[in-house]
Amino acid sequence: MIGFTSADLLGLLPALLLVLAGMAVLLLEVFQRASFPRTHLAYVTALAALAAAGVSYLIAPAEPQTLWGGMVRFDALGCVITAFTAVACAITALGSTRYLEELEIDRGEYYALLLFATAGMSVMVSANDFVVLFLGLEMAAVAMYALTAYQRRSNLSSEAGFKYFLLGALGSALLVYGVAFLTGLTGSTGYDEIGAALRAPDAARHFANPTGVVPFLPLPLVGMALIFVAFLIKMAAAPFHMWAPDAYSGAPTPTTGFLSGAGKIAGVAALFRLFAGPFATPDLSGGLAGWTTLAFFAAVASIVVGNLVALTQKRVRRMLAWSSVAHAGYLLLALCALGVKEAAAGSIRAVILYGAAYAIANAGAFIVLAAFGRDKAEADTLDELSGLGRKHPAMGLALSLFLISAAGLPPAAGFVAKLSLFSTAFAAGEGAATPAYCAEMLQWLAVGGLVLSVAGGLAYLRVIAHLYGRDAHVRVDYRPHPATTLGVAIAAVLTLWMGLMPGRVLVWGGNVAKQLLPAEVQAAPAEVAPAAPTEAPKAIEVVPLPTAELPL
Amino acid sequence: MNVEQVLFYLFAVGAIAGCSGVVLSRNPINSAVSLVAAFFFLAGNYVLLHANFMAIVQILVYAGAIMVLFLFVLMLLNQRDEELGPRTFSIAPLLGIFAAAVVSVTIGAGFMSYRNATANFPGEVPLSFGTAEQIGRSLMTTHLLPFELVSLLLLVGIVSAVVVAKRRL
Numbered sequence: 028m029i030g031f032t033s034a035d036l037l038g039l040l041p042a043l044l045l046v047l048a049g050m051a052v053l054l055l056e057v058f059q060r061a062s063f064p065r066t067h068l069a070y071v072t073a074l075a076a077l078a079a080a081g082v083s084y085l086i087a088p089a090e091p092q093t094l095w096g097g098m099v100r101f102d103a104l105g106c107v108i109t110a111f112t113a114v115a116c117a118i119t120a121l122g123s124t125r126y127l128e129e130l131e132i133d134r135g136e137y138y139a140l141l142l143f144a145t146a147g148m149s150v151m152v153s154a155n156d157f158v159v160l161f162l163g164l165e166m167a168a169v170a171m172y173a174l175t176a177y178q179r180r181s182n183l184s185s186e187a188g189f190k191y192f193l194l195g196a197l198g199s200a201l202l203v204y205g206v207a208f209l210t211g212l213t214g215s216t217g218y219d220e221i222g223a224a225l226r227a228p229d230a231a232r233h234f235a236n237p238t239g240v241v242p243f244l245p246l247p248l249v250g251m252a253l254i255f256v257a258f259l260i261k262m263a264a265a266p267f268h269m270w271a272p273d274a275y276s277g278a279p280t281p282t283t284g285f286l287s288g289a290g291k292i293a294g295v296a297a298l299f300r301l302f303a304g305p306f307a308t309p310d311l312s313g314g315l316a317g318w319t320t321l322a323f324f325a326a327v328a329s330i331v332v333g334n335l336v337a338l339t340q341k342r343v344r345r346m347l348a349w350s351s352v353a354h355a356g357y358l359l360l361a362l363c364a365l366g367v368k369e370a371a372a373g374s375i376r377a378v379i380l381y382g383a384a385y386a387i388a389n390a391g392a393f394i395v396l397a398a399f400g401r402d403k404a405e406a407d408t409l410d411e412l413s414g415l416g417r418k419h420p421a422m423g424l425a426l427s428l429f430l431i432s433a434a435g436l437p438p439a440a441g442f443v444a445k446l447s448l449f450s451t452a453f454a455a456g457e458g459a460a461t462p463a464y465c466a467e468m469l470q471w472l473a474v475g476g477l478v479l480s481v482a483g484g485l486a487y488l489r490v491i492a493h494l495y496g497r498d499a500h501v502r503v504d505y506r507p508h509p510a511t512t513l514g515v516a517i518a519a520v521l522t523l524w525m526g527l528m529p530g531r532v533l534v535w536g537g538n539v540a541k542q543l544l545p546a547e548v549q550a551a552p553a554e555v556a557p558a559a560p561t562e563a564p565k566a567i568e569v570v571p572l573p574t575a576e577l578p579l
Numbered sequence: 580m581n582v583e584q585v586l587f588y589l590f591a592v593g594a595i596a597g598c599s600g601v602v603l604s605r606n607p608i609n610s611a612v613s614l615v616a617a618f619f620f621l622a623g624n625y626v627l628l629h630a631n632f633m634a635i636v637q638i639l640v641y642a643g644a645i646m647v648l649f650l651f652v653l654m655l656l657n658q659r660d661e662e663l664g665p666r667t668f669s670i671a672p673l674l675g676i677f678a679a680a681v682v683s684v685t686i687g688a689g690f691m692s693y694r695n696a697t698a699n700f701p702g703e704v705p706l707s708f709g710t711a712e713q714i715g716r717s718l719m720t721t722h723l724l725p726f727e728l729v730s731l732l733l734l735v736g737i738v739s740a741v742v743v744a745k746r747r748l
Contacts, residue, residue, distance in 0.1 A: 046731060095724045098724050136741070136742045146731075166731060170739060179742075188743065246690070249685070
């Protein structure tokens with residue numbers, strides 16, 4: 028009995044590459060003198076991550092395959108998300124060199140942990156079995172706890188790491204508890220088997236309330252809800268976001284961009300695989316046992332809390348942390364739209380574009396922030412950033428671009444992403460959903476989300492206004508490094524590319540949708556035209572829809 | 580009630596009592612010892628489920644090795660009662676108990692709906708279930724990937740622990 032074939036290995040090649048590179052970095056670190064800077068390790072890490080991204084682009088299969096005896100699903104979703112998280116990892120690694128030297132924490136383990144975290148995300152997104160999902164999630168999470176607490180001499184960083192660890196452990200426990208329910212009911216941990224058992228004709232017994240009197244949650248829903256809450260904790264979505272602002276402002280600055288961006292899109296991609304697969308009803312109308320309701324309320328809470336609190340923040344990193352809660356909400360909004368048959372494909376396209384835009388721009392924004400600092404710390408308050416845009420035009424322009432993208436304004440990627448997201452959510456409102464009120468509520472949520480994203484946008488624009496405003500009262504050093512410049516350049520080019528020519532990413536999103544959704548949904552002609560047509564759209568075709576951000 | 584049921588309730592109540600002891604006791608050493616007790620009762624329930632190997636590993640590894648290490652560390656730190664701070668009243672535990680009650684009732688109601696179910700649950704297992712041989716075979720064949728991933732996870736855990744705990748790298 029052979030455990031695996033070469034096809035099995037090929038499907039996990041990007042993750043394998045990342046893991047091997049991580050081990051190589053660990054070994055290289057052993058033979059380093061302590062005083063020697065680790066710049067070359069950053070380049071090795073970036074090279075490996077970019078190679079993994081390239082490989083996952085090249086090996087992306089035309090038809091979804093199931094590998095490792097059903098444990099791994101090798102399809103476009105895994106490949107696309109792996110590619111974008113790996114690029115975010117490369118950007119982060121390139122932006123970390125001088126920052127780590129400055130804080131005297133310049134050690135190779137940092138880069139190894141970055142690579143391991145990316146590999147974990149890749150495994151998690153490709154998982155087709157709860158055991159593999161859990162292990163991938165934990166691999167990414169454990170590495171990220173250590174990265175958060177990496178500044179050992181800083182109490183703030185240790186506190187951040189500890190909070191993140193406690194809440195993360197709670198999330199993992201809830202995930203396992205939820206899986207225990209589903210496995211107990213169906214006798215399997217595989218997505219396919221669980222989905223088949225929950226959709227089987229005799230599965231009604233799981234959902235029937237025998238007494239009719241006692242308030243009753245069907246056990247499959249209990250399991251699904253626990254798993255969903257676990258992901259909400261990991262993604263820092265409201266109302267489980269309380270750890271995020273502390274963790275994000277205590278972690279080393281370059282890492283924060285990676286944690287909040289790449290971590291979030293890997294989480295939401297795993298959720299999409301779950302909710303389009305085992306947790307979906309056969310025709311995808313509303314989802315099994317009404318999970319859309321859960322996603323809906325989490326999305327509302329995240330969008331409201333994230334955007335409004337972000338407006339009140341004085342420190343840039345805390346502001347970005349709070350608005351990352353809002354971004355989690357937008358990603359969940361796409362998840363709600365997945366529950367409506369007519370909008371399912373559009374929601375997948377939107378989430379791929381939105382996630383890619385967010386992960387790249389976020390990683391870029393944080394490495395620019397890490398390049399400015401004083402007294403062995405980073406420039407963080409708005410006052411400290413004042414006037415830096417004029418003093419360092421290239422960096423200021425790049426940071427502005429990333430913030431504009433996060434705010435959802437053209438010409439950056441965030442604009443097209445938000446546009447396709449909100450139009451999908453609005454289109455979903457026309458579709459049929461169970462429970463029925465969800466569809467109508469989705470339209471209201473899309474409108475409300477737009478208004479609130481204007482509020483969130485103001486928080487970003489305030490930072491840009493300071494960048495080009497009066498000079499700072501305090502002296503802020505600029506710590507340039509060729510690696511940082513390279514990282515910022517990669518992020519800026521990608522952000523502009525996705526903003527001006529989103530066609531390619533939307534095509535990838537279309538492939539993901541085609542491979543992820545059941546055939547019945549594909550066959551149904553979409554009555555409501557989603558924002559982005561299935562064929563590669565020209566950039567021009569996407570833009571002329573009524574622009575949401577006009578008030579700005 | 581047959582013997583198996585009696586044993587189940589015995590172990591279940593014991594495990595719940597042990598877990599309550601972990602969160603309720605003020606002294607960390609008492610918490611750790613309660614956790615050991617909870618592990619033993621859980622192991623008993625594993626035996627009732629025919630997961631004999633799991634039961635033994637649970638006692639050897641968790642109760643035997645890991646918890647002993649925990650206790651060592653706790654005793655080395657040797658926190659005295661006064662260091663734990665004054666006893667304060669806070670609303671948080673009450674809210675926690677309320678939430679726990681709501682969740683238990685909801686989940687309990689879910690379970691009760693199966694009480695009269697006649698349909699077969701996927702509970703029929705082969706005779707070799709839970710033996711070391713069957714677990715080893717499964718780890719090397721169907722669960723090979725998770726098995727390898729666990730070893731990677733351990734590597735990440737070790738690196739992370741060193742990074743966080745060591746004063747100078």
